[in-house]
Structure formats: structure tokens, C-alpha cells
Amino acid sequence: MPRLSADARHLVAFTLNGRPVKGLASPRILLSDFLRHEIGATGTHVGCEHGVCGACTIEVDGMLTRACLTLAVQVDGSTLRTVEGLAPAPDRLSILQAAFRRHHALQCGFCTAGILMSLDAFLRETPEPDEAQVRDLLSGHLCRCTGYTPIVRAALEAAADLRKTTRETAHA
Amino acid sequence: MKPASFGYVRADSLDEALGVLGNEGAEARVLAGGQSFMAMLNMRLARPRVIIDIMRVPALAELAQRKDELVVGAGVRQARLLAMPGLERTLPLVAQALPFTGHVQTRSRGTVCGSIAHADPSAELPLCLVALKGHVHLRAAKSRRKVAAAEFFTGMMATAKADDEMIEAVSFPVANGEGTAFREIARRHGDFAIVACAALVSDHGIRLAVGGVADTAVARDWPHLEGTALDDALNAFAYELDARDDVHASARYRRELVRRIGRSTIEEAARCRA
């Protein structure tokens, strides 16, 4: 049973987007701060630090997670995915990301990382969503720029594209 | 907006968690899904000396039907319960209410028992537990007890749980042919309820539980009332709940919703039974 004292910094190691990473954190350090300022993964943003805005949403062990409502020490040994891990290659965009760009589903882009993480997980579990389902999912995020409509449209189009890709892969 | 300092214990077993809790008492806080507690920690509204993370205790992950009860361990996340095959038959009320609890992104982490322990009077899961006459299973290092929902919730964010106790599990009686319905009025989807109503209609009569109005979810049992008799019962109930004004709704509005939404929820439950 690990007992971590309040004032010392402790080793925290996990897998981030397929690569092992580690750093030091005292127990109170939030995962959002740890990712951004200790690991240097600044793609995950912080908007409210009380779990409402959704900007810091990431995936921890397959679960959508508000990084601001998580302690860094909690994810020791876990597997994390963040926005930096979505694209298939550094100079390419994923199907979802490309749909966002086509539909102008972002303006300032600050909330976008969290929304992408939610949709990425959602579309894996719900390959044929309807608009109501997408809006229900998105209600866990606040976007102040877009009015949401382009995000909904990008998500639905990405779902269709992903289904096509899956079919093509299956037939190949 | 950063937490004050605290120590952290990741319990591997229930005994370990209870041991720390027994030693630290009120200075310790159990961390499960953290969806309410962590926000309080960040705002420094809560300043525990030590946090006990119970999410890697295998024994708390139980989600199983035992006789006529569904037992939900302290480590069971809301998303897992919602995704449980057959939930709409086993616990139709919970299946109806749980989608109103937060959002996909918070249900994925938040636990069922954590919501019960938090005892927010507007939350859906405490309301379901009260409506269904469920129980809370409390454990301390050297004791265990089973508390009925109505006795567990003692006030706004206040429960019968002692400082050295933690919730091991909650149990919901499984459905037995009654009609159930759930309706919630909130400012936005996923917000805490202004008024939430859970109704059960069975051979014995009507049971209506209301959240968001009094300090806890409160239930009433009536015979099969109809028409103005039901109106009168709902009106009396509405006043008894002693609603308050807040920034989102007036007390009078809450009473009005208890009358109107209470009635439509009961009617829906009756239809569902038929």
C-alpha cells in the first residue's frame, strides 16, 4: 500500500500515447498540471479546474477523465491518451480531426482537445450515432466560439467516414 | 485554485483503507471517482490531512445481484452500472435516472457509492436509493452495519456515516413488477436538479420521491390516489418539503414542479405498470 507523504515529491510513471513517461509530483499536484508542466504535454487545456468545462478531458485506462479532477499520483501505472496521440502521424490529421477542420468546428481551439478526446472514445463505442447522442456527449463540454453546430456536423461526418474506413479495412 | 497539501494512500485492500480511516478519522477522506470531492479539494473547501484512494481495491468492484438486491460496490463507476446488461429490467428507475447524472465524461469516473456518500440533495442516485428503499453498507475497521436509505441521509451533504466508516457498497431492491418513472427539471442538461421526481406505482399504491427541494431526497407513500385527491396529496407534500429560493429557482417554482412534475411522473409510472 503506497503511502505518499504530503510534502515530498514522488515518482509517477505511466504510458502516455504509447510511450512511457515519468516525473515527480507531490500528492496534491493535479494531473492537468502534471501533464502540462511536468511532462510537457500542453495540448490538454485547463479551463475551470472544477470539472465543468471539459477542456482537460483525456482518456485514462480507457475512461474519459477530467484531468483537473484527478491527482497525478492516481494514474501511476496507468495508460493515458491525450490530444497529442490522436493523429496517425505528425504531419497528418485523424479522420475526426480532419472533419473538424473541414467544418470549422473550432475557432479559438482552446476547448477542442477535450472535445476531440470525448468524441474519439465515443465514436469507438458508438459507430453509428445520431445527432441527439452526439449532443448529449458534447453537453459535457463548454465551447464559447462555435455554437456547437459545426462540431456536431463534424462528428457525424467523421462517424460516417470511420464506418467507411472500417468497412474498407474489413473487405481488404 | 490548487488543493492544499495532503498525504495520499493508495489502498490495496479494504482492510488497509479502513485501518487508515480508523487512525485518521475525520482528517481522512476517501477518494473514489472524485467527481464532486476533487472540485471541493481544488477550491480548498475541503482540506483533509490524508486521502485514501480506494479505486484499486479489488473487493470493492463488485456489481452483482444477490437474491432480490443489486449490490453495487464502492469501486463501481456510474458508467459501469449504466452499461450493465439488463439494467432496465433489474433497476428500471436507475436506468432512467442515471443518464441525468452529470455527463458521459463524469459518469465514466464517478462512482455510484461516491454520489451516495456525497449526499447532495439534488443528485439522482441518492434519490433512487431513497425511492427504492435501498440500503447503505457501512464498514469500519471493526464493525459493519446496514443502514436504510431514509436513515442514511440526514441532511444536506450529511449522512449517518461515522468518521471512521466508509461505504462498502449500496444495495438496490430489484424491480418487482411495479411501474417506474423518473423526471427531472434542471436549468441545463446534466445540471443538478431543481426538482427531480421518481415514482413507483405498484399493487400497494404510489411512492413518490422528490430530490432537489428538501435537504435530502424525501419519499411519500400513498394509496392509489387520483384526481383532486392526488392533487391535494401533492400540494401537501410540496409544502412539507419546505423549498427554498436559490439563484436558479424560487421556492414557489419548486413547489409548483412538485405538484405538476410529481403528478406527471406518477401518471407515467402508472402507464408503465399497465
Added chain:
Amino acid sequence: MLDMPRDTADGWVGRAIERVEDAALLTGRGRYLDDLGVKPGTLHMAILRSPHPHADIIAIDTSTAQALPGVAAVLTGADIARLTTSLVVGVKAPVQCWPMAVERVRFVGEPVALVVAEDRYVAEDALDLIEVSYRSRHAVVDPLAALDEGAPLLHEGFPRNLASDRSFRYGDPEGAFARADRRVAISILYPRNSCTPIETYGLFAEYDPHEDAYDVLANFQGPFSIHAVIARALKVPGNRLRLRTPRDSGGSFGIKQGIFPYIVLGAVAARVAGAPVKWIEDRLEHLSASVCATNRATTLAAAVTADGRITALDFDQVEDCGAHLRAPEPATLYRMHGNLTGAYDIRNLAVRNRVVVTNKCPTGLNRGFGGPQVYFALERLMQRIGVELGLDPLEVIRRNLIPATAFPYRTAPGALLDSGDYRATLEAGLAAGRLDDLMARRDAARAEGRLYGIGFAAVVEPSVSNMGYIATVLTAEERRKAGPKNGAQATATIAIDPVGSVSVHVASVPQGQGHRTVLSQVVADVFGLTPADIKVNAEMDTAKDAWSIASGNYASRFAAAVAGAARLAADKLAGRLARVAAAQLNVPVDEIVFAGGKLCARDNRANALAFSRVAALSHWSPGQLPDGTAATIRETVFWTPPELTAADDEDHINSSLCHGFIFDYCGLEIDRDTGAVRIDRYVTAHDCGTILHPGMVDGQIRGGFAHALGAALLEEYAYGADGSFLTGTFADYLVPTAMEVPEPVIVHTQTPSPFTPLGAKGVGEGNCMSTPVCLANAVADALGVAEVRLPLAPSVIAALIHGAEAPAPAGARALAAPHAGGAKGEKLMRGAGKAHVRAAPEAIWSMLLDPQTLDSIIPGAHGVTRVSDTEFRADVTLGIGPVKGRYKAQVALSDLDPPNAVTLGGRVDGNLGFGGGSGRITLTPDGTGGTDLSYTYEAFVGGKVASVGGRLLDGAAKVIIGQFFAALARKAGGGGAATPGLFARLFARLLARLAALLGGRAP
């Protein structure tokens, strides 16, 4: 119904190309302020904020905080006042405006002290150790009440809290009212709201003591007139304040203008700490103390002919700018001054403008800036005119619209409306959005007894502010003294490097609007290149870039002004490049065309030179430039439209350069049970001049619509009557989500502006002006009511529908006295109750006066000490569930009537806030040795607990009060009731709220 982004032109401009910004933002490679690394040794700032709306600061003890390991510096208002000068105040008055409270706090959230430490966590630890003692003053939050005689006064230099009172008269309003068939009037209260960008304020600041120079990187959005304000406050010349902005910003909507007081604090903190300082505002700070739109009380009357023609308007506006009149306020009130007659041809106008201060957060830029407040009054009035005259409200709008033949049209107060065909846009909107269908839906709904309404709004959307409009708050005489102010300098620089590739630099400080993409389109078209060939840099650096006071991102100035300036700069370079090419290709200059990456002869495209070759010539071989042709290396254009003249002596002001037009209508249904509004269809027809990028224009419309929908239905910065701030989290300040925002039907017409280089006008703010009132008009139509307030909360709407409430049934459990406070949740609470204790009144009496007893019955007390016979002090730890805080408590007993009655009063202060109250307890013997105890109480609470936990407070108070009486009963020999839980409920309603357990009036 929503169209896909579509191409409208042959060139790049007008096409909805993918944004150059997006790939980085989609892959986590943004460069927002907090993403940028910091210099080693950078320290972190945290700010202690006032829990009080209005109080004198008696003392601040920072010694414990200073001593905390890791803390580099702690500064208070006195330090700030010593090291800076007051921020400029927007009117001439003997008033100071500090970025941190000096001697007195005037709103909840006002900075009181700052800490600089090794990290933010430690800095916040140190905040907890700063002890501030306050003496409360009465607060005032209502702008009309603030004007009352005897109202609490915020600033001695603003008698009766009035910062400005000006009256204006255009045409002959008195005559028009005297001659009018009808006078229709309306009074409205526009609430406070804010666009709350998801990225909060952030800055890095550094100080060089040898040069006495500050270097600040901040997500400031402009206008850069504020640069002068900051430099003046820091007591350095402008060239000693380098202000930079990062590439990416997480949204602003005006709000990030309001960071400037914090730039002053951060800069001073860096100077004192002797190290670079970083500060990231957190969300609680943002909601309570960044900046928000003004709330306004308006009475507006119209002189109307029998057929609905308006001949005069009479505005009486009372603008509430919060606790300080910070630059550029009172600009919110004057931004619309030239447009007060809206989209209508109204020749007579009277205006009275008053600016008041109240104990609320200071105001500033916010999307729509002044428009929502004006149009809520004006377009509600249009609807009322229709109702009162028995006319179709749409017909009232039609009859008053400025005719298409009248442009450019000079309004009565002086705006020059550049172009438009309002009637055509209106009719296009009606057709495309199928008003007839909505009418049929309304008929059908009403036939079934449902509540369905249709609302309209017609709005002129100004853009590109005249930097001189704010001076309209001054009299002509004061303006003459202050010197003329007018214009709106836009800048753009285009540079060509030695390999002939093109860069564009602008001072537009984009906040997510895609400026870089649009500029690449504009410049590509001039040079015959593709947008991908153009590299745009919109980072801002006042030490290196071309800029002026109008630089920045506000007043929807990008498309009209900045993109236009870039076009002019590109044209200048293109002219020279054409001469170079003409000489080499041996054709006349006017036959050179730019196409396909080449400069070629119009009639012989094979006779061509590569663009890069021509473009690079100035670097490699300037001697080959034709005689008289300047180099093509870099061109900076400053452009200011001549139409933006200063206010004249009769107070005519052309407050903005461009004026788009919006016509909105909607159908909505109201749920009879819940009062919830469901929007059936929302149609918004725009004319924003030439559209540069259809995707982005629609994006701006949808985004503005979502903000406006929030303001109409959900959002309000709510204050209790006593000044407590009630919406301090995103769980209480309700921003609409994807579930609440429907898709609007967007309709476009295009009337190019003759005053801008590209014909474009602003478009991003209009729906913030039109949509709230359009929805309100529909609700008024659905309910048949005259008065509609924002936000349209279901609770408020339901009160209009439900009529008298069913009475409580006879014999129902007796209720406590009605709780104080309305739907806005005023935190002042009252109540009454009864209890029974198994001890004689004398025994209870002696206990209430005994410190030892109090020590054991006050929940969480750590030692009660007696100050006098009737006064006590204690440290208490109070809490409920996981929420715990330490407080210093003072208790006083008064009006003693032993052993029959006593008033128990008290006050607590702590890190989570403060509270207090008083309770009158009456002890009556029950005849069997016990005591019946009855009580009434009044209590209040404020600070963080009220801001973030308002929803839970009542219950928390009940629990704590219950604990108090349970302990009292135990101490007195056993309670009359059973378990503590039941006991708590039984005694639930004594002194309210966290603090009030001790009861008592604040000393």
C-alpha cells in the same frame, strides 16, 4: 436549413477554405500563453481577493505568509500605490482607480494582496496565511438604488455614485412628442453577463531595473490605447513597456481587454520579486473579478403616429459600471451613441445618459459592447408599439426602416450608416426562414392551448469604432481642453524575403477568428499566389511591430479595417513589382497581371517571370529596380477612414465606420408546467457587406448566437442585494451546452461598404444585439405580457403562467416564516422555529453566558474566551460533509432579559468567507421542569462559500445550527428529541448559514 460554407468568388477571397490555424490546434500544438515555457527561475503569482462587497481594510498582516518557505514576495494595495500611479478613470473626477484595493474594497473578488512564490500551489498556501481585518460597509448593487439619497457611497469623488450625467438633444424631440398621436414607453433592466472565454487571463512579466523597463507577454486583446494606460500606471514611458501577445488565444470576446490591471500587478510583482513572474487566472477569479458587460436600467419612450411611424425617441439610460470606472468605460454606453435610432429613420432624439458605480465587478468590453443593452430597450419598444397600437409588430418595423435609397444615411445623433438595403434583407429573411409557416405553427399551437410566440428584432450592427466616440461623454468644452480624438488606425505590414516568399504582419491580435487564414487569402489574390504561399504572423510585439492605439481585436474591426489595410499594403507592393516586371518583360505596367505564381503580360501569358524572382530583386540586385521604383522588401500601411471624425460641438458623433444589418425572428414554445422555453425555429438574416470567408462569417454568427442565447436564457452574473456574488462557478454561471443551442437558420445578403477597402463590415457581434431581444419578444408574444426580464429563467416565466399558488393545506406542518430573498437567491435569510430542552430556563440561561459551555456546544470551537460579560471570541472549525474551514468568531449577547429572552449575535471570518447574524431566543418554562425555546433569526453569509456553494448553503447552515442546539440540549441534560439527525431537522431553522450558528449582529 444551414447552408454549407460556399464559394462566392473566383479568387481566394470569398471562399470557405480550410483554416491555416487548425492543424496545430487540433493536434495539441497550440501556442496559448500557458503552453509557452518560462524562463528558469520564474515565480508564480496568486491573488488574495476580497470576500466583502464593501469594507474598509483595517489591517493586513502578511508576516506569516512572508515566512512560508518558497514565498518570494507579498504585496498589498499600499505597495501597489507606492510603486504605481492610479489607472486613468474614464471621466473627469477626483477619483482613483487602483488594480488592487487601497484602504477599501468595493466588490467581491477585488484584489487585496498578492503573493509571488516558487509555484502556484505554494503561492495559494501563502494566501491562506494572510490575515486581513475588514470593517464592513453597506453595499449597493442596484444602479437605480445607488442614485438614491443616502445610498452607500463608493467613491467620495462620485457624489451619489454618479460618475457622469449628460443629456443630448437632436432635432426637436419635445416638439415631436407634443405632436405625436401616441406615446409608447418601456422600462427595462438589462442584466450582467459575460462571454467567459474558456482560456482565462494569463501573463508573464519581467522587469529590467537598469533600463527601468518592463517586458510583458499577456493574452491581452487590445485596444492598444490601453498600452498607454498601463505604461502611465507603471510610471514609465511607452517605450519602456514592451507588451507582447502569444500566437494563440483561447477566446476573448472582448473580455481579455480587462486583463490590464493584472498586467500592472504582474509587472510590479516582477519588479519587487526581482524575477520573472507568471500568473494564470483561475476560473473562480475570472467569474468574480475579471470583467463583464454592464447592466443597465433604461426607460425609453417613442412618439408615434397612429399608423406606427416613430417621430422621436427619448432614452433615459442608467449604466452600471461596477465598482470602478476603468478604461475604456464608460465606453459601453457611448459605443452605440450614433446608432441609438437603430435601423429606423427617426429624426428626433433625446438622450439622458447616467453612469453609476455599484459594489460589483468593474465592467469592460464584452461581445456586442453596448448593443444588447440598447436593442433590448429599442426592440422591446417596437413590439410594444405594435401591441399598443394594434398593429403587427413586423409592420411597425417595416414602416420605420431606413429606405435603401437613403444611404449613406446620417442618423440624428451623427452616425453615417454606410450602406444597406434593410427592407430587402428583411424580406429575404422572411422568405428563406418561412415566416408564414411559423405563423401557421403558432395558430395551431394556440388552438391547442399551447403557449407559442413569435418575436422579431431589427438591428444595425456597428463595427470599426471611432476612437473618438468615448469623448462624447465629455462636454464640447471639455473635449476642446482634452484635445481632439478620432479615427481608427489599422496597420498591416507585408514583407518579401530574399527568396521571394511573402510574410504578413498585423496587429489584429486574433482570438480564434482565423485572421491568418483570411489575410493569406487577401494577399494571395493580389499577388497571384495561393494562401499556402503566404505566411501570416499575428503575434503582437509593441517593441517591434507597427501598431497604434486602435490596434487589437475588438469592435469587429478585422475584416473591415485590418484585412483592408493588408490589401492596401499588398496593392502598394504589387504596383512596384509590376513596374519591375514591366521593365523586364518590356510591356506597359498596366498590362502586367499576377496569376499562377507569375507576373505576366495580360495578352501574352507566356511572356512571364516567376513571382519569386521579381519579388527577390530588391534584395539581390536593387540596382536593377526601374528608376523611381522603391524597394519591394517591406511595406507597412496605416489606414484610418476619413469618415471617423471627432464629435462636433452639438455632440454629433459617427461612432463607428461600418454598419451591418440584421433581421431576426423566431418561434418558440413555453412549457406550461415548467416555464421552459423551446425554440422552434430561429432565423437570422445578415448583411455584413462583402463576405471574405463564408465559413468564418457563419461561424461568427453561430458563435454570437450561442452567446446571445446564453444571455437570454441562462447566464447572469448574479449578486445578492447585499453585494455577495452568487455565480462563482461554472455550475452556477450557466453557459449553454450543445443541448441548449439550436441551429439558427442563417440568411445572407451583401451590400458592400463603400468605406472599406474590401467592402467588408463586421459580423461577429450582431447576434449578441439582436437575439436576446428577439427571444424576449417571442416570450412576450407567447404570454401576452408587457414586461419580460432576462435571463428568461423557467422559474421566472412559470410565475407569469401559473397564477396564484395553491394554498398550503390546513393542518399541514407549520412553515417557517417566508425565506427572505427572491429567485436571485439573496443570501440574507430569515426564519423562526421552536425547540424543547429538558432543563429549566435558568440553567439554559447560565449556559449561554458561560464560555466553557459555549466552547463545548459551538461546533468546532477551539477555545472560547470572554471579552466582556456579554462578548466572546473563539476560533471555530465549521463544515459540512467534506467542506471545512477555520474561522475567527465573535459572539455578543444583547437585549438581555434573564432568563426569558436574549439576542445572540455574532460574526465569523475565515478563508472561505464570512458570515453573521442575530437570533432572538425566548425561553419559556414548560411546566414540567423543561423549557420551550423559540427563536427568530436573520443571517447572512459572503465570500467564497457564497460564490461557489450557494446552492448548498442553506442546508449547511441547518446542519450546523442543528449541531449547536443538539449540543446545547445534551449539555443541558438531554435533548427533547431523539437522534442527532432528527434533532438537527427539528431545530433546523435557527440562525442560518455557516457563520450564523453563533447568531448575532455584526459588530
